Amino acid sequence: MPKADDFDEFYATTSRRLVGQLFAMTGDLHEAEDAVQEAYVRAWQRWSRIQGYHDREAWIRTVAYRISVNAWSKARNRLTAHHRASRHAEQPEISPDLLTLVSALRKIPEPQRWVIVLHHLVGLSIEEIVAETGAPAGTVKARLARGRKALAPLVSDFDEPRSPRIHLAEQSRETIAHA
Amino acid sequence: MHDSLRTQLSDLAGYASGNARLDAPAALRRHGTRRGWRRRGGTALLGLGVVAAVGAVAGIAHPGVTGPDAAGAPASSASSAQLTAYQTTVLATAHVTKAQVAALAKSGFTTAQISALAAATARLTQQEKNALTTARIAAGYLARYLTPAERTALLREGLKATQIAALAKAHLSAAQLAALSRN
Numbered sequence: 463m464p465k466a467d468d469f470d471e472f473y474a475t476t477s478r479r480l481v482g483q484l485f486a487m488t489g490d491l492h493e494a495e496d497a498v499q500e501a502y503v504r505a506w507q508r509w510s511r512i513q514g515y516h517d518r519e520a521w522i523r524t525v526a527y528r529i530s531v532n533a534w535s536k537a538r539n540r541l542t543a544h545h546r547a548s549r550h551a552e553q554p555e556i557s558p559d560l561l562t563l564v565s566a567l568r569k570i571p572e573p574q575r576w577v578i579v580l581h582h583l584v585g586l587s588i589e590e591i592v593a594e595t596g597a598p599a600g601t602v603k604a605r606l607a608r609g610r611k612a613l614a615p616l617v618s619d620f621d622e623p624r625s626p627r628i629h630l631a632e633q634s635r636e637t638i639a640h641a
Numbered sequence: 642m643h644d645s646l647r648t649q650l651s652d653l654a655g656y657a658s659g660n661a662r663l664d665a666p667a668a669l670r671r672h673g674t675r676r677g678w679r680r681r682g683g684t685a686l687l688g689l690g691v692v693a694a695v696g697a698v699a700g701i702a703h704p705g706v707t708g709p710d711a712a713g714a715p716a717s718s719a720s721s722a723q724l725t726a727y728q729t730t731v732l733a734t735a736h737v738t739k740a741q742v743a744a745l746a747k748s749g750f751t752t753a754q755i756s757a758l759a760a761a762t763a764r765l766t767q768q769e770k771n772a773l774t775t776a777r778i779a780a781g782y783l784a785r786y787l788t789p790a791e792r793t794a795l796l797r798e799g800l801k802a803t804q805i806a807a808l809a810k811a812h813l814s815a816a817q818l819a820a821l822s823r824n
Contacts, residue, residue: 466667466670469666469670470666470667470670473666473669474666477661477663478658478659478661478663479654479658481657481658481661481663482653482654482655482656482657482658482661483654484657485653485654485656485657486650486653486654486657491657491660491661494657494661495661495662495663498663499663499664499669502666502669503669503672503673503676504673505673506669506670506673506674507673507674507676507677556656557656559649559652560649560652560653560656563649563650563653564653578646578650579650582646582647582650583647583650583651583654610646613646616649617645617646617649
């Protein structure tokens, strides 16, 4: 497949998903759009190499994340986003529930937020997050635990598979209660 | 509201994906290609500048040897130790004054010391950098590499982390430092 066609197809199939993930991270749609698009521009400059990567989407996600957390880029992106926003039509209103989640996410530190997004939205395992972020497994687990603790008042559960030990303990408690 | 976190995050991402206004891939490719040209052009110009600077320094280090461009000109002329446009821009962007560089040069700071100082500064966390004082660098990281006179010079000039980084980026040659210390 020609280089440009391959890039275009990859962009068409992944860009919106990645904007969604970055939006969960940044809480700002224009900033997420700009970070993701900038990551694709950088990917195009190295496309001959990136084309052969097993997980190209992870490369874009990591670069977009770094762009969004880089302080200098942040200031520049904000300016670009401001210009873009003035050109754009109004964005549809976000529901109050989602707005509450966005503000709760923004209150937790960026590394914790990113791990929460990677685990609960992207669906990566701890090992995959370690591979993508380069952080040690213990650090990833600690960030996940702290992030969940901060978000606990907003969510009913964290979709984790229940540990057999906990399950057994609950069963025993129920048995005792019935007895 | 109390849905699972995965459901809530999916809703959030769905909102963003549905409302994202993205440029066409062709526009991004054009942007990337143009930027690549600019960068390659800049690197080529920078390379020419470095070659010119090396030639100038070589002229000073070996007065008997002159490059083809400098043929006929005195090898140790003051212009050969002048800052290049790139160095001037880097230093000016970080608001490093000529007086500050001259003061460091007079105190005997070498290019290697300035680079080491910048490397030590880079190791600081962002929070520390925000509250960076030259005293902190001098006392904490480089005390063992600096003489009391050099430490005094650093404190007196009150260089910021960004200025130290710019000085290292400009990579002033020994000849340039020597010329500045004479000024």
